[in-house]
Amino acid sequence: MESHTPLYPVFLSLKNRHCLVAGLGEVGLRKLAHLLDCKPASVLVLDTKAPSEKVLPLLEKSCVRFERRTCSPEDITGKILVFAATGSKEENARIAGLCLEMGVLCNCAAPPALGNVFLPAVARQGRLAAALSTGGASPALARQWRDELNAWLIPRRRAAHLLGRLRPLLLDLPDNTGKNKKILQKLATPALQRRLADGNAGSCQTWLAAELPAELHAHIAPLLAELFDALP
Numbered sequence: 001m002e003s004h005t006p007l008y009p010v011f012l013s014l015k016n017r018h019c020l021v022a023g024l025g026e027v028g029l030r031k032l033a034h035l036l037d038c039k040p041a042s043v044l045v046l047d048t049k050a051p052s053e054k055v056l057p058l059l060e061k062s063c064v065r066f067e068r069r070t071c072s073p074e075d076i077t078g079k080i081l082v083f084a085a086t087g088s089k090e091e092n093a094r095i096a097g098l099c100l101e102m103g104v105l106c107n108c109a110a111p112p113a114l115g116n117v118f119l120p121a122v123a124r125q126g127r128l129a130a131a132l133s134t135g136g137a138s139p140a141l142a143r144q145w146r147d148e149l150n151a152w153l154i155p156r157r158r159a160a161h162l163l164g165r166l167r168p169l170l171l172d173l174p175d176n177t178g179k180n181k182k183i184l185q186k187l188a189t190p191a192l193q194r195r196l197a198d199g200n201a202g203s204c205q206t207w208l209a210a211e212l213p214a215e216l217h218a219h220i221a222p223l224l225a226e227l228f229d230a231l232p
Contacts, residue, residue: 014040020079022046022071023086027109031083071095085109121146125157155197
């Protein structure tokens with residue numbers, strides 16, 4: 001039986017980073033769309049053919065630059081992530097090889113084993129994200145389970161949003177006894193999550209007022225209003 005090296009899971013921030021997409025077929029288009037969702041500083045897009053009509057809205061993004069040509073080593077320099085998604089396995093292999101030599105992360109559409117980045121199926125709800133990979137065994141299964149993960153995340157997205165806003169406020173308060181850490185642990189328990197999932201702002205406010213220090217009570221109502229407006 002063939003053995004597989006375990007993949008190291010990681011979420012990559014593209015803020016102030018530069019990326020490259022080589023190839024604008026169905027695969028390249030999908031990679032570009034997902035890439036732009038993560039707000040990179042710039043994306044260089046290369047293809048030897050003129051872009052199709054459905055690609056044009058993405059190419060009009062201010063951070064995107066399209067050039068009709070093949071990929072050169074200079075294009076890869078300074079990039080944090082490269083997608084080799086041309087219609088040619090030979091060209092994809094060439095690009096992946098350049099990335100390997102230059103120490104740049106590369107996702108290779110075909111053959112995928114030549115790349116060093118394998119994209120998982122990602123479920124997103126607000127700021128909450130869960131990534132799932134079968135290690136290439138079955139992308140279809142990964143997509144099916146991603147949809148199930150999406151359903152699981154929906155009632156939990158409010159908790160992630162609220163704690164993301166409360167945590168820095170709490171950590172800014174004086175804490176000489178570890179009390180703030182205990183409060184953060186209590187906020188992460190199912191008691192608050194159930195109230196948030198039910199959508200009862202009054203119940204959430206009462207529970208938070210009982211658990212949070214008095215210094216934060218003035219923040220509770222505005223944060224809940226913001227939360228339920230952002231994630232109805």
